[in-house]
Amino acid sequence: MAIVHMAKREKRITIYDLAKSLNIAPSSVSKALNNSHAISSKIKKMVEDKAKELNYIHNTNAANLRRGFTRIIGVIVPKINESFFANIIAGIEKVCVQYQYSLIICQTEESLEKEVNAVKTLIRQNVDCILISLSLETQTTAHLEEIKNNHIHFIQFDRVSPAVDSYTVVNDNAAASYQAVKHLAEQGYQKIAYFGGPAHLNLYQERKKGYKNALKDLGLTFNEAFVKDEIISTENGRQEALSLLQADVKPDAFLCTSDYVSLGVLEALKTLNLTSPKDIGIIGFANEMFTQLIQPSLSSVNQFSYEMGEQIAKLYFDEVMKNKENDKVKSVKVKTEIVERSSSSR
Amino acid sequence: MAIVHMAKREKRITIYDLAKSLNIAPSSVSKALNNSHAISSKIKKMVEDKAKELNYIHNTNAANLRRGFTRIIGVIVPKINESFFANIIAGIEKVCVQYQYSLIICQTEESLEKEVNAVKTLIRQNVDCILISLSLETQTTAHLEEIKNNHIHFIQFDRVSPAVDSYTVVNDNAAASYQAVKHLAEQGYQKIAYFGGPAHLNLYQERKKGYKNALKDLGLTFNEAFVKDEIISTENGRQEALSLLQADVKPDAFLCTSDYVSLGVLEALKTLNLTSPKDIGIIGFANEMFTQLIQPSLSSVNQFSYEMGEQIAKLYFDEVMKNKENDKVKSVKVKTEIVERSSSSR
DNA sequence: AACTTATTGGAAATCGATTTCTAAAATATT
DNA sequence: AATATTTTAGAAATCGATTTCCAATAAGTT
Incomplete structure (x- = not known):
């Protein structure tokens, strides 16, 4: 263009x-x-x-030039209009106005190339800090190191790369899926499948770890065939659920790492004339609005996205900003909560 | 703070x-x-x-100071995490990156005071253009005139004030509700109630106008008691629907100006043991995700929010930017579409 | 070859604030 | 009253680019 x-x-x-x-x-x-x-x-x-x-x-511009900082924070998210990220941005904004900071928002649309460009733009704009949640494609981190080279403060959230030393704000994903499995087991489900996202993302590794640990601790058998990565859309979820539920050894519950995937599982049940929670238990992640509106209502892990946004911003103002060397970085965990609804209650 | x-x-x-x-x-x-x-x-x-x-x-800052413009566009919306606005922002962003423009996002949380502050912040930040959708509280417009006094380009969208001469991007709200009423009538509903928002907002005046015109053209009787303003939440919708449906003369359909209000109407039906679409027809506005997932699925006016965002940004780059005097302002209408689902199909 | 015209690199001014340093004025101290 | 100290206003430098204007060189023309 x-x-x-x-x-x-x-x-x-x-x-x-x-x-x-x-x-x-x-x-x-x-x-x-x-x-x-x-x-x-x-x-x-x-x-x-x-x-x-x-x-x-x-004229902020003139003052910025002289002072060397801008009172602007850059935020990079995969999609602005995904409710999880929209909530986070809203939470960040809420805190930033209180400190008279402005927000520049960039979206990567899950593309590494756009992410790299967004980082460049924000560095050029002289932002005081960059808050980033990585795209699904991101496996290299040179662009993140570039942020540090330019002495710009830097917090990763939700989708973070442990390869880059930085402040992070994340849910306790391992604990969350551990709790989810435990909840399913308590409801009598024994053969629990796991639908995760791209395996290179730390977020999904953690969730899978929690899943495996819970199985072990609860004495449930682990079945490699019940574990699928890269399941991130409703359609993915529908297809994989269909195939698993038509196999010889079938699961009796699904831990999905997205509510949209839960939705796909639900569709699969319909075509197979199975019902939830009677035949199959389902629990997802994110506690999307629709989970409480549909029939059966979907259980989900509430990630407290708005609060996560607030905590990210607070971390910046309370700690990062005052830590000149950006050493002794810190990881903040945001609470999660199992929201029990019909799809897992029997 | x-x-x-x-x-x-x-x-x-x-x-x-x-x-x-x-x-x-x-x-x-x-x-x-x-x-x-x-x-x-x-x-x-x-x-x-x-x-x-x-x-x-x-260093963009230094260049900005010298050049006198910033390649930054400011966006002010009531709530970043409302899907309608999140989609608009995503659409705007999509176009802006193509022109190497950045976005500063502010939310007013429906407060005039925050809106005034957001405008001030954006003027100070020297943005090239301000895109704004007014808060529910906004009835004065001095702060909007201030934008023009500072020779900053300016587009209003969705919730606009006709009192301020500016470019605007809106749905054809009158036509949309006209079509919605027509659709309900075609399905055999005769006594159609209207649940609108704050009457001082042009947006709702237009929708009410379309509603009234449709009734007249279709030969349906207009009943003042069936028209309610300031109905903007699920709870509002539930209460007003309950009271209307327990009156002597009851409506047989509801045109709601928000899908959340439709949801409230649906709740009211449940407590009264009525069903939709058999007893009562419902159609809402915004085509929220959940409208197609719940039972019965909710008919809605699709406002094409993402596309609206794209059109707002395109209007800026194609026209506003080139029109130095900001004279001959223009109003862009974004198409709408009636999405027929169960709640209005009998 | 002599002259005109086009290219191209650099010196200096500029954008609009902040900040340091200096000096005058006001106040305090003996 | 003379001196020491504190306040306060202003001159000038600065932030890091862009842009105008000028001069030197290169290229083109007769």
Whole structure:
């Protein structure tokens, strides 16, 4: 796409205009507006009044250049309009306005190339910090190291790469799926299948680990055929469930790492004339809105996405910002909760 | 909340560093990097190589200050994590990256005060354009005029104020609700109630207008008691539906201006032992994900939110940006579509 | 070869704030 | 009253690019 160039905007009122009309120095105007203690309250009052009168608006751009930071935080997510990420962004925004920070949002649409470009854009924009959740494609991390090379603060969340040393905010994914399996077992399900996402993502490794550990601890047998990775859409879930449920040895429950996949399992049950929770137990991840509206309602792991957003932003303001060397990075775990609904209650 | 000040970041490589290490002038470096025709390809090559070698990253801030524009577009929405707005933002982002523009996102949480602050922040940040959908509270528009006073391009979308002269992108709301009523009538519903939002919003005035016009054209009687404003949540919808359905003269269908309200109507039906579509027809607005998943599935007006986002951004790049005086503003209508599902099909 | 015209690199001004340093004025101290 | 100290305003440098203008060189023309 061609890059279009814009005409320069008409000039705004500057501190020089204020200074001239008050017959004082621009530096004094600046100090007055910044409430510096090195300027009298008489001049402060004068300047403030004149600023209001002439409709002066501070030019952040000029100040940023001089100060060296921008009060802007960059956020990179796979998809802005996926409710999990939309909630996280909303939570981040809520906290950022309180600190008078702005947010630049980029989406990668699950593409590494777009992710690399987004990182470049944010570095160019001089953001103070980058908050990122990796795309499904991301397996290299040179672009993340680049953030650190440019001395920009950096927090990974949800989909993180342990290969890069940084602050992280994640759910305790291993514990969450452990709890989910335990819940299914308590409801009497014995042969529990696991539908995970791309195996190179730490997030899914953790969930699989929790699943396996729970089976072991509960004395349930582990069946390699019941474990599928790369199941991330409703359609994937439907097909894999169909094939598993038509095999000789069938599962009696599914732990899905997405509610959309649960939905696919449900569709498969319908075509096979099976019902949940009677024949098959189902539990998903994310606690999407629709899980409580459909029949049967779907059990799910609530990931507290909005709260995760708040915690990410708070981590930045409370810790990262004050840690100049970005050493002693820290990992924050966000609580999860098993929401028991029909699909796993018998 | 206290404003925290940040330490200045460590210095990055600048064009002065490149110039020094190549023994040429900074201005030549700038021209080389901008692919100016006033510089030889020999020097361009030299500069590009050295830039790569030293990991030079362009400082947008400095360039912005000099150029007078930022390649940043500000977006203000009531809630980032409402799927309608999340989709719009995603659509806007999709187009903006193609033009190498970044997005600053603000949410008002339906508060005028936050909206005013968001506008101020965006003006300070020197954005090239502000895209805004008004909060429910917004009835004054001084802050919007302020955008124009600062010569910042400006597009209103979805929830717009006709009191402010600006580009707008909206659904044809009158036509949409007209079609919705027509659809209900065709299915044999005669006494159609209307649940709208705050009456001061143009959006809802239009929808009510379409509703009334459709009734007239179709020869259906208009009943003032069947028209309610300020019904925007599931709970509102449930209560009002309950009260209407227990009155002497009852409606046999509901046109809801939100799918969440439809959901409330559905709840009311359950407590009254009525069913949809047999006893009562329902159609909502927004075509939310859940409308096709629940029982009965809910008919809805698809507003094509993602496409609306794309069109907003395209309007900016194709027209607004080129129209220096911002005169001859234009209103873009985004198509809608009646999605017929069980709740209105008998 | 002499002259005109096109290219191309560099010096310096500029964008609009912040900040350091200096000096004058106000206040405090003896 | 003389001196020491503190306040306060302003001059000038600075952030890192872009852009205008000029001069030197290269290329083209007769």
